[in-house]
Amino acid sequence: MKRVMAFALIVLASGVVLSTQNSRTTNDQAEIRKVLDRFATAFRVRDIDGVMTMYSPDVMAFDFNPPLQYAGKDAYRNNWEAFFSQFKGPMELEFRDLKVVASGKVGYAYFLERFSGTMKNGQKVEIWGRCTSGFQKINGKWLDTHDHCSEPVDFTTGKAALDLKP
Amino acid sequence: MKRVMAFALIVLASGVVLSTQNSRTTNDQAEIRKVLDRFATAFRVRDIDGVMTMYSPDVMAFDFNPPLQYAGKDAYRNNWEAFFSQFKGPMELEFRDLKVVASGKVGYAYFLERFSGTMKNGQKVEIWGRCTSGFQKINGKWLDTHDHCSEPVDFTTGKAALDLKP
Numbered sequence: 451m452k453r454v455m456a457f458a459l460i461v462l463a464s465g466v467v468l469s470t471q472n473s474r475t476t477n478d479q480a481e482i483r484k485v486l487d488r489f490a491t492a493f494r495v496r497d498i499d500g501v502m503t504m505y506s507p508d509v510m511a512f513d514f515n516p517p518l519q520y521a522g523k524d525a526y527r528n529n530w531e532a533f534f535s536q537f538k539g540p541m542e543l544e545f546r547d548l549k550v551v552a553s554g555k556v557g558y559a560y561f562l563e564r565f566s567g568t569m570k571n572g573q574k575v576e577i578w579g580r581c582t583s584g585f586q587k588i589n590g591k592w593l594d595t596h597d598h599c600s601e602p603v604d605f606t607t608g609k610a611a612l613d614l615k616p
Numbered sequence: 617m618k619r620v621m622a623f624a625l626i627v628l629a630s631g632v633v634l635s636t637q638n639s640r641t642t643n644d645q646a647e648i649r650k651v652l653d654r655f656a657t658a659f660r661v662r663d664i665d666g667v668m669t670m671y672s673p674d675v676m677a678f679d680f681n682p683p684l685q686y687a688g689k690d691a692y693r694n695n696w697e698a699f700f701s702q703f704k705g706p707m708e709l710e711f712r713d714l715k716v717v718a719s720g721k722v723g724y725a726y727f728l729e730r731f732s733g734t735m736k737n738g739q740k741v742e743i744w745g746r747c748t749s750g751f752q753k754i755n756g757k758w759l760d761t762h763d764h765c766s767e768p769v770d771f772t773t774g775k776a777a778l779d780l781k782p
Binding site: 459464465510512513514515516517518519533547551552553554556557558560562578579580582584592595596598600602603604605608609611612614616 | 627676678679680681682683684685713715717718719720721723726728735744745746748750752761762764766767768769770773774775776777778780782
């Protein structure tokens with residue numbers, strides 16, 4: 451009888467683990483979406499500290515512009531500052547086809563993004579790009595440990611295709 | 617006594633779950649590395665079927681070249697075939713700074729890659745790029761559900777920076 455009860459309890463415990471896994475996955479996805487929403491809100495007002503909140507200290511970033519990679523938050527922040535400093539006033543950021551995959555302590559998100567703004571020389575810019583973020587839950591908080599944002603390239607001309615729309 | 621035993625068994629069960637989690641993570645990472653190794657082996661001999669083995673049917677790919685995205689394995693395969701058809705003979709593929717993050721059913725990998733080969737017109741090509749892959753464990757098998765490969769772009773000229781080295 452003891453064995454039966456113990457077995458039943460283990461089955462019950464496993465059942466609880468399994469049944470909570472689905473709702474946890476949904477929660478994880480929702481939390482990552484919130485992180486991205488907060489990032490977008492900070493981006494629109496060029497709030498560099500707000501933007502950087504999303505990243506882990508050791509983030510490895512493959513960004514729109516050279517070099518091939520930015521290793522660590524300081525290097526990436528410098529690039530973000532250089533980017534924001536080219537613009538004046540508020541900016542726009544739209545995510546399209548956002549997909550979030552997450553389970554336990556690992557997740558990733560990808561989306562098309564349209565950003566637009568007015569450069570300091572008055573030129574208006576509007577570009578669609580693609581972004582992927584790798585997330586890890588560290589001390590209970592989802593942090594972006596890997597960023598990859600890019601434009602596709604026409605290899606026959608060597609030029610980036612900056613006028614594409616989804 | 618029954619309650620004490622039952623409690624002890626649940627603690628024991630949880631302990632087993634936790635202690636196996638670390639080794640499972642290591643296994644997951646090793647399995648994803650194997651998937652990427654097999655992909656690289658297939659790439660080097662331009663084995664399109666071997667290359668496509670890695671991808672889930674609904675893979676969403678942001679590739680080096682336009683358009684912004686390739687939705688689904690068929691669309692992505694067509695692009696792979698067009699790429700391979702430009703080359704003759706075997707190709708080289710090297711991964712640098714490969715990082716794999718995985719836990720449970722979700723993982724991602726990113727790396728710099730150097731690919732080289734001889735085009736059908738005799739021109740030799742060697743380019744460093746950046747790649748990110750999002751993985752999900754589906755029916756016990758790690759599949760790439762999201763690919764993102766790119767070159768950085770110099771926005772002052774609109775040209776891709778194709779001569780960068782890590």
